[in-house]
Amino acid sequence: MSIDWITVAAQIANFLVLVWLLKRFLYRPILDGIDAREAEIADRMSEAARVRQKAEAAEAAYQDRLSALRSGESAMIDSVRQKAEEERDALLAEAREKLERERKNWNEQREEEASQYTADLHRAGAGALLSLTRKALGDLADETLEERIVAHVSKRLTAISEDLRKAAGDSTAAVATTRDPLPQDARARLKADLRKLLPKVTLRFETDAAQAPGLILRLGGAQVAWTVDTYIDGLNALLEEGIATGRITKSANR
Amino acid sequence: MDLTPDNTIVFEAWGIAVNATIFNTWIIMALLSGMSMVITHNLRPDVPPNRWRTMLEVIVQGIESQITEIARRPGHQLLYFVGTLFLFIVTSNLLMVVPGFRPPTASLSTTAGLALSVLVAVPLFGITSRGLGGYLKTYLEPSVIMLPFNIISEFSRGLSLAIRLYGNIMSGAVIAAILLGVAPFFFPVVMDMLGLLTGLIQAYIFAILATVYISSATAEPKTLENAKEGQ
Numbered sequence: 311m312s313i314d315w316i317t318v319a320a321q322i323a324n325f326l327v328l329v330w331l332l333k334r335f336l337y338r339p340i341l342d343g344i345d346a347r348e349a350e351i352a353d354r355m356s357e358a359a360r361v362r363q364k365a366e367a368a369e370a371a372y373q374d375r376l377s378a379l380r381s382g383e384s385a386m387i388d389s390v391r392q393k394a395e396e397e398r399d400a401l402l403a404e405a406r407e408k409l410e411r412e413r414k415n416w417n418e419q420r421e422e423e424a425s426q427y428t429a430d431l432h433r434a435g436a437g438a439l440l441s442l443t444r445k446a447l448g449d450l451a452d453e454t455l456e457e458r459i460v461a462h463v464s465k466r467l468t469a470i471s472e473d474l475r476k477a478a479g480d481s482t483a484a485v486a487t488t489r490d491p492l493p494q495d496a497r498a499r500l501k502a503d504l505r506k507l508l509p510k511v512t513l514r515f516e517t518d519a520a521q522a523p524g525l526i527l528r529l530g531g532a533q534v535a536w537t538v539d540t541y542i543d544g545l546n547a548l549l550e551e552g553i554a555t556g557r558i559t560k561s562a563n564r
Numbered sequence: 565m566d567l568t569p570d571n572t573i574v575f576e577a578w579g580i581a582v583n584a585t586i587f588n589t590w591i592i593m594a595l596l597s598g599m600s601m602v603i604t605h606n607l608r609p610d611v612p613p614n615r616w617r618t619m620l621e622v623i624v625q626g627i628e629s630q631i632t633e634i635a636r637r638p639g640h641q642l643l644y645f646v647g648t649l650f651l652f653i654v655t656s657n658l659l660m661v662v663p664g665f666r667p668p669t670a671s672l673s674t675t676a677g678l679a680l681s682v683l684v685a686v687p688l689f690g691i692t693s694r695g696l697g698g699y700l701k702t703y704l705e706p707s708v709i710m711l712p713f714n715i716i717s718e719f720s721r722g723l724s725l726a727i728r729l730y731g732n733i734m735s736g737a738v739i740a741a742i743l744l745g746v747a748p749f750f751f752p753v754v755m756d757m758l759g760l761l762t763g764l765i766q767a768y769i770f771a772i773l774a775t776v777y778i779s780s781a782t783a784e785p786k787t788l789e790n791a792k793e794g795q
Contacts, residue, residue, distance in 0.1 A: 336597075
């Protein structure tokens with residue numbers, strides 16, 4: 311067991327060289343590599359955290375957008391439903407209004423037709439009545455209808471002569487209105503009858519196509535009339551009664 | 565039979581005899597440096613680590629973690645010194661199983677040289693850490709009376725380091741050689757296996773003791789922090 315001091319010195323030198331060599335070729339590269347890798351891992355982790363944060367933010371934004379779309383969808387459905395209900399109500403109201411209008415028109419048309427029919431019936435009844443009366447008077451009494459009208463009016467004038475005189479007052483003009491012009495003898499008879507009752511009054515004759523067949527005498531504020539309207543009204547009453555009791559049907563009328 | 569490889573002259577150049585201790589040390593140095601160079605020459609962060617690089621990283625990080633655990637301070641200077649001590653000794657001890665290779669650590673000159681290195685490194689690290697006054701003051705602790713004992717302790721620690729490593733490795737090599745002569749089969753293999761274990765443990769002990777000595781000479785991290793706060 312001996313120590314060679316030269317070898318000791320050489321080994322110390324060798325050891326120091328080895329320390330430098332290993333520091334240069336082992337420790338430094340390995341430690342630097344570890345540090346670099348750790349730094350890279352830290353960078354990647356921070357990058358991953360950043361990406362994760364970004365992804366979470368994107369997910370949150372997507373969720374917000376999705377929920378907004380969902381809420382918008384329900385609002386849109388409500389809006390469409392409300393619009394559809396409004397449109398349905400409007401269409402229904404329009405249909406009701408149209409129906410009501412048509413019903414009203416139909417009613418008006420029906421009333422018009424009814425009034426037209428009544429007027430036609432009136433005219434036809436009046437015409438028939440006049441013809442029948444005229445024919446009956448001619449056949450049975452050898453008289454004309456106008457003569458009988460004038461006679462009837464004269465008779466009524468005599469009955470109400472006092473009242474007529476009062477109603478005439480200071481008036482000196484009387485007007486006799488007929489639908490058709492009266493014959494001259496009928497005019498003369500009526501003038502003569504009126505002159506007997508009211509000598510100061512002068513009578514003139516007029517025609518009115520819209521007037522019912524008959525005669526209307528106006529004197530001052532008084533009026534004496536005989537027309538077939540009352541008979542026609544009586545005829546209508548008879549017809550309506552016949553229709554109501556079933557003795558006359560609409561088909562029979564046709 | 566030579567107990568030490570110092571007496572075996574491998575070659576002589578310019579009148580200087582190169583013995584087996586030095587020559588084998590160069591072989592170990594070339595082996596360690598060459599392997600490190602080959603493995604770390606293409607070491608870049610973008611290149612994925614291969615198994616050799618991983619092996620070196622495990623070794624370096626293992627040494628560093630052991631040092632940090634004992635010294636409780638991060639620092640690469642201690643790693644360079646103690647790590648090289650450990651790698652040199654362990655490589656030398658493990659190469660003991662190679663026939664014809666005489667480990668340099670079986671030479672008292674080598675262990676003495678390593679112990680002297682530690683002996684010098686302790687005050688160097690201490691002075692670097694505490695400053696010259698602070699380090700010298702440690703010899704007077706806990707009282708002035710302890711100064712001679714501290715000095716003796718310092719040298720005896722180096723001596724014990726050198727003798728322990730030399731004795732263990734030399735005895736293992738000698739016993740293996742003797743057994744090879746007496747019983748050439750089986751027993752030398754067992755002894756070599758035991759020698760590998762012993763060599764590994766001795767390298768670990770040497771490195772750990774060197775770390776303990778150096779870290780005891782350097783300031784504690786808390787002491788340093790307090791000193792900095794005091795300034």
